Amino acid sequence: MSDLIKLSAAALGEKLAAGEVSAEEVTRTHLDRIAEVDGRVHAFLHVDTEGALAAARGIDSRRAAGEKLGPLAGVPIAIKDVIATKGVPTTCASKILEGWRPPYDATIMTRIREAGMVMLGKTNMDEFAMGSSTEYSAYGPTFNPWDLSRIPGGSGGGSAAALAAYEAPLAIGTDTGGSIRQPGAVTGTVGAKPTYGGTSRYGLVAFSSSLDTPGPCARTVLDAALLHEVIAGHDPRDSTSIPRPVPDVVAAARLGASGDLTGVRIGVVKEFSAEGVEPGVSAVFRDAVETLTKLGAEVVEVSCPHFEYALPAYYLIAPSECSSNLARFDGVRFGLRVGDDGNRALEEVMSLTREAGFGDEVKRRIIIGTYALSSGYYDAYYGQAQKVRTLISRDFTSAFEQVDVLISATTPFTAFELGSRTSDPYQMYLADLYTIPTNLYGGPAISVPAGLSDGLPVGLQVMAPTMADDRMYRIAAAVESVVGTFTPPAL
């Protein structure tokens, strides 16, 4: 294995800037690694070999011409297949979009290209980002590089696995209920959900519009911050984009790496210490609290009494929005069309297309959403869920009057075996128990590796107030400075 693929994105960027290595060489090395291991990991749905090499050569030429480039210029990146990439297949891991090549780039993709980064390809995911294990991909699951019999988390399992398997130094994920942080936790990588509205959703195939947030996946906290800096910021094409400056997350990550947290107040969410947590996960979390205390932080218990209702509220709000968003997949303007034999009417063709194109979990959520929004049930389900959302936001607001950030384990359990939860969808939903409250509130949160339990990674989640993304990077970097990063067994 080449040493190049083990480098952090920050270190790669420095080597590229110093002319010690070319972008083409870095790209080729990663493409070789993908060719070597992805048959076993299946992190990628599409590898854009030609496009990546062409982009890399372009960066090398610009650098040779003396152009001043950003810190990540020439660094390769993998993109979750829910992000529109011009001319490159974008399927959301669904049959209904098989072969679709968008005629435009998502805003974050434009920014990634402008930063001179090299897209290697599109990563596997749960279909339309609905799932917690990447087992609901229509193109087969991704396998966790730590143990190929286990799930890599979901829905961004492909992005996280690509990092853990050293196929890419950076990746993009999207987080609707934990789909960046949860795969980060179970693969021993870093996953950050920015403040909702801090990163543009333009060109992100919508699942639940009031929750979806694109964000960085990396192997180190500083790398995540560097990518965050590239993709964040106001976008006039997204009406939910916040027109305010992005906090200096890179400076915060560097500050945190010094390991001094004197004067920082950290809250442990009391309600998260309840039953259902694996003992090994609890043990790593207790060690993390001890670490933070040793670094000078004051750690106190904080009550968020409505967090226990976050999961039920989420599983009404997200399917409701999904049932509406996915109405666009009707076999008319793009993607699959089934049953158009010249005799069937549009509605029947639509039904047959959606039956053939969507997988089980997507269908389940569309039906739940249709139910929750239907006359007679709207007030009892969707309306109540929106009120719970208010209560959860109030819990966060009140907590952040007492402490700077909140912490918890990212997931209640480590990576489970493939197939062990697919027959019971509600059991699967529990994987996102700790990540969901943040999505309902809209604030930023990050998962940083905190230790191992029975040889499998455990993540620590740091949650911060809205637009205070820098705070979470500081705390996460401080944890990383003590516990280090984690390397899976050789593939």
Place this chain on the structure above:
Amino acid sequence: MAAISREEVAHLARLSRLAVTDQELDRFAGQLDVILQSVARVGEVAADDIPPTSHAVPLENVLREDVVVPGLTRAEALSGAPDAAEDRFRVPQILADEE
């Protein structure tokens, strides 16, 4: 909260334009019932005086100058269509023959 029946699932699937098979109906009815029973807990806490939150960011209408900017070309817009004819999306007939 009332349990969700197989017939209700079939009705919801029709409303959602999903042609579900008998096997799917059997499977979904049981699963959806478990899920809906579990999420019904939202009714326990949210009182009448709690305002609903639909969005984490306060939304306001966004306006821009009325300036013509390039959009997708016709060929680009049609590039992903399952069927196109005469520079337009071709769709199946809206009404069936007997209607």
